[in-house]
Amino acid sequence: MATVQDLMRSGQLLEDAGHLTDALHMYRRARTTAEKHYGPYSYFVAGPAQSVSNAMLGQPSAPTGEIREAIGLLMRAHDIALRAEDAPSEEVRLAQLGSICYDLGQAWTSRNDHAQAAVWFDKAIGYLSGCRQSKHRRVQNANCKASLSASLFYCDRHPEAERAARSAIEDASPDSDAMMTASFNLGMILKAKGGANLEAHQLLARAVRVAKRRGVKPNAELIDACDRAIRELDVPEHSF
DSSP, X not given: OOOHHHHHHHHHHHHHTTOHHHHHHHHHHHHHHHHHHHOTTOHHHHHHHHHHHHHHHXXXXXXXXXXXXXXXXHHHHHHHHHHOSOOSOHHHHHHHHHHHHHHHHHHHHHTTOHHHHHHHHHHHHHHHTTSOOOHHHHHHHHHHHHHHHHHHHHTTOHHHHHHHHHHHHHHSOTTSHHHHHHXXXXXXXXXXXXXXXXXXXXXXXXXXXXXXXXXXTTTHHHHHHHHHHHHHSOOOGGGO
């Protein structure tokens, strides 16, 4: 009989290959197997439940009903990870909680509920702050802060959005998604605020450079938005 680990590994390979429906089936089997083997409230159920949810959310044009179901699964995974008594260590628990909260933020973003998304991105940052700050954790933190800045910006909470974006840029590596996103967010925040057009121009130009290095096609929408914003900024060419 396949173990939870075997099923999760198979699901990940299928997901990486783009076979989301098959991956979802494998993750569901992993979750069922984990519940039977460890019990429904075991820490080891949280990971498979999170993977089921992410596979559902990753499907193109996921129906609203499936998004609601996925959010419910993530909430359950969060509750299990928070309360379970069999987590390998407290740091492992915090890392898992941070990951689940980040996914919840992304799920609420997909429903255009940016206020709820901001709550969960902020929770993710809080959990991850309790983990040792390895290179991997810095990447996670930068992604959370970049996403938080976007959610806060959509909620017209510009000062908080600006702080989150600047903090993300400090944590992000030069060519990362977080650097691209946070530079774009901060550039747009400063453009909206006014009085810092040169910095806004520099940030948006950096977002374009990173986006092009990461691939023009998947980042075409962001590049177009940056180009439009740059044209609207009143910055003389000799200033940069």
